[in-house]
Amino acid sequence: MESHEKLKQWQEEEASIRPVLAAPGVATREQLRERSGMEFLNDIFQGKLPVAPIGALMDFIPVHADKGVMIFQGSPGPQHYNPIGMVHGGYAATLLDSCVGCAIHTMLPAGKGYSTLELKVNYIRALTDKTGPIRAEGRVINVGSQVAVAEGRITDASGKLYAHATTTCLVFSI
């Protein structure tokens, strides 16, 4: 697909998903415990559970979840800058932490939770307010009974890579 077609597709997908999402908030422990990771994320997509407040703060949304895969989309703007002229590294780190963690969550059964133990980010090229929509795509590498690992990549609609990450998460009963 040509990059301008992909850009249009990304913009249309974001426009169709945003109105369905519920207000930002935090699920109760019971809502978390009784759903598998896929059920939990599907309920967020259907507006039955709140979206993450960090997404509202930093202006990114979930756009896709499947077994082992999670994608967020955002458009970096002036509010995300550091004082030296490009998007703060925390923006990419936040999207990458989100997509790799949720990718792991898609593999967990009901009654299991997770938390990031470690995140390693490589910044390949600077994000700016001209970059346009970007996607952070997380993919599971392995999910064990106690430890899960995943990787994530931030790209624009032309496929240009901006940052990538690996994570180690703890898996535990909730």
Ligand SMILES: CC(C)(COP(=O)(O)OP(=O)(O)OC[C@H]1O[C@@H](n2cnc3c(N)ncnc32)[C@H](O)[C@@H]1OP(=O)(O)O)[C@@H](O)C(=O)NCCC(=O)NCCSC(=O)Cc1ccccc1
């Ligand atoms: C530049 C480099 C570090 C090294 O790249 P190289 O190994 O030499 O690789 P390569 O030559 O392949 O170039 C790759 C791309 O880089 C571009 N480019 C190259 N040289 C320059 C240059 N001199 N100036 C500008 N751009 C340059 C080049 O055109 C190409 O892009 P293109 O293919 O044309 O689209 C690159 O990895 C990078 O920008 N990473 C992102 C770092 C980042 O955003 N960190 C997070 C923010 S920091 C933060 O927030 C901390 C903080 C907090 C609070 C307060 C203050 C600070």
